[in-house]
Amino acid sequence: MVLAAGKVVCITGASRGIGRACAIEFSKQGAAGLILHYFGDTDTTREVHELQEAIESSSQTGTLSIPGDIGEPATSQHIVEEGVKKFGRIDVLVSNAGICPFSEFLTMPHAVWERTRQVNLDGSFYIVQAAASQMKNQVPQGGSIVAISSISALVGGELQCHYTPTKAGILSLMQSCAVALGKYNIRANAILPGTIATDINKEDLADEAKRQYMVNRTALGRLGAPDDIAGPVVFLSSDLAKYITGASLLVDGGLFVNLQ
Template structure:
């Protein structure tokens, strides 16, 4: 039985990786409509249009609208909500997923790298969450589900992630506080903390075979994660099965965090 029958789901950063896998799984689980955000350059334009065509061809009657824009610009989130409401009249679920991780040494990191990472990861998540929550508040008592894609990096450090880990910790904290602020509108807010997931964001880093094998050995399950491994937990938190789950953080890392020895 489908877990998201009739739901309208908005996903930021949907053209590839975790966002794309979430879009496909939501369609499989009966979502009525998808609002697919992407950056808007030539590469993501082609990718998201391919995704939209695939979903509408293979998962009918699911329909999808696409919205381009820099998520670090607050006007993009307004455009996302406007497009979603125009197409589907409401938004039931937000998956705040858009993010970047340009690995950099702390002492030589240009301030522009810090600023851009914060703008996309943390500011963008705040803008999207606030814009969608305003729409969901209008839908009370129906409410909605907001899912912030944080990271295991919210809990541990990384030598080349001094700009990235604070943004992911911020997303975790944002979801916790939004759970408190939005509960009265029947809006749930939760965070998912992926471990090492093989996507474009870390493709170059994982091209080092020694490092890749080391990361694999650190997991309890003996493999890196895939975007599809995150899509399932996202669907759960979006669904009515999780109707009493809010303010939670779900670590999806194959046992990486607990495997100290």
């Protein structure tokens, strides 16, 4: 069974990490089109163009890349409008874009709190609202929304007092959206990754002692990779999960349950 056959998928923060892995997996699973959002600086522009070339050379999936600051409401509207202009509809949204500039709580500049909330929580709200409006109005009606929350929605972190509330907010957003959007045949679910080796925690995990500590905390004895998240995202987006909405799926290698 090809899980994403014929589907048009929109992914925010698609140039690297989890977003990139999701794009690759959706293309392998037969997606008809990928709307790839990226920030738009030099690095992400290069990365998303390389991703497009890789996907289009190895599959039948069409791609469209759209830059922009996800923390600005107009960006989400632009993503949806351009995506529909090219592909005609949006079947799946993966709200993935996020940042985590590690910072001490008592000395954290308010600008760090503000920017983290804008990107992670505000950006998720804007893109979910824009995509869901399209899913409601298209024929046939409906779609699937998967938001990337975090294990940090459930537990705390000393240097994440600005980050964890945004991820808890994303989890709550999906629960309420499941209720609000079910009547339009739109499902909304959250993925809660554990410690995944991506650019967001590259500096933190550069400390070998910290890295080994996090490895030892997992039941499976390894950190997660972006493609460990991509599979569950595709599953929740597929018809195999057609009766799943308002759910949260913890994908952490056994980190959360490993108390001792």
